[in-house]
Amino acid sequence: MxxxxxxxxxxxxxxxxxxxxxxxxxxxxxxxxxxxxxxxxxxxxxxxxxxxxAPRYRAPDRLRTRILTAVRSQRATPGAGRAFRRTIWLYAAAMLVVSLCLYLCLSLTVFLPDRDKPLCHAAVLDHSRSLAADHLVDVASGDRQVVKSWLGARLPFYPPVVDFPIAGYSLIGGRVVVIERRPVAVVVYRRDEEVASLFCWPVSGGTVMDRGRQIDGYRVDTWSNVECNYILISRLTEREHDALLDLLRDRLPSEIY
Known part of the structure; x- marks a missing residue:
């Protein structure tokens, strides 16, 4: 086999x-x-x-009341047994459909295997190597247009580059890497002593899942919009990481690619 x-x-x-x-x-x-x-x-x-x-869902009180009413009606009305049985089957079928829908939603959002895990591990490895080598960026600049132009000149696409200095997340530059045989732009941010790397590439080869995870002590989030896939990696606190994630997800869709 x-x-x-x-x-x-x-x-x-x-x-x-x-x-x-x-x-x-x-x-x-x-x-x-x-x-x-x-x-x-x-x-x-x-x-x-x-x-x-998996959560357990209790049938609504209104449904219970309607079933009990149908039972009492069946008992009081001669010859109503067939209609009552049909009603019970309809309710049972409806509850089955609802349960299946809930199961599918949970499976698709939480319980499916993480297909992006190898990609995320490769990105985490690149991020940790850049920290260990003290080589965070190939182009060092806090000017988003400079970083964007430099990356775009070395890639088959122009990545979106945003900055949030007022919120405490400063753009420090970018670099170009190869992840899983694809060219990827990495935009690098700093908050105090911590560094966050945003990996970005076009969705032409498929989209990543919208998911958060922990890998080797790093917080790792993946998501996509109509143009690009993203991986955000950092060792910021959960609150700081999520705040940066929200800022990126809010601003990136409005960027011109």
Whole structure:
């Protein structure tokens, strides 16, 4: 069994739906394949998290009242049993649809595996290396037009560059890096002694998820707009990081690319 075959059978294996031979075959594969075993552990962790964390929704009191009223009406009216059963099935179907919609929404926003994880790890590695080497920028300037022009001359796109000195986040420059075989602009900000890197590239190759995470002690947020993908990385406090994130998300869509 190869990794592709194991991937197709993984969900059925975790649900204990595989027959004996298939189950033994995938277990044999998982025992010597680190990548598939890691994927299986991650999938099972998400399932456990969902079972433990998914909210339970109580039926509205109004629905309960209507069902009880229908029950009393059925008892009081001869020959109404068929209509009552039809009503109960309709309510049950409606509640099932609502539950499925809630489940899908939660799955899409919280419980899906983090497909951008390798990209974020690569960005965190670049950010940490720039700090360790004390080489934060290739162009050092607090002038947004200077930084934007310098980056645009070395990239196949002009990245948006914004500045928030009044809010305490100062633009210090930018650099060009390659992340996952794509050219990326990095706009660098400073707040007191802490540095934040904003990675930016066009969405032509696909968009990133709107998601926050912690990687190696760094706060990492990804999001997209109609033009670009973004990764914001810092070791600012949660409040300071979120404030910068809000400023960027508010200002970047209005920038001219």
């Amino acid at each position: 190869n990794c592709e075959e194991a991937g197709r059978l993984l969900d059925a294996y975790l649900d204990r739906e595989l027959a004996g031979d298939q189950r033994l075959e995938i277990e044999r594969h998982l025992s010597h394949c680190d990548a598939c075993r890691s994927r299986a552990h991650e999938t099972e962790a998400f399932r456990s998290f969902f079972r433990a964390s």
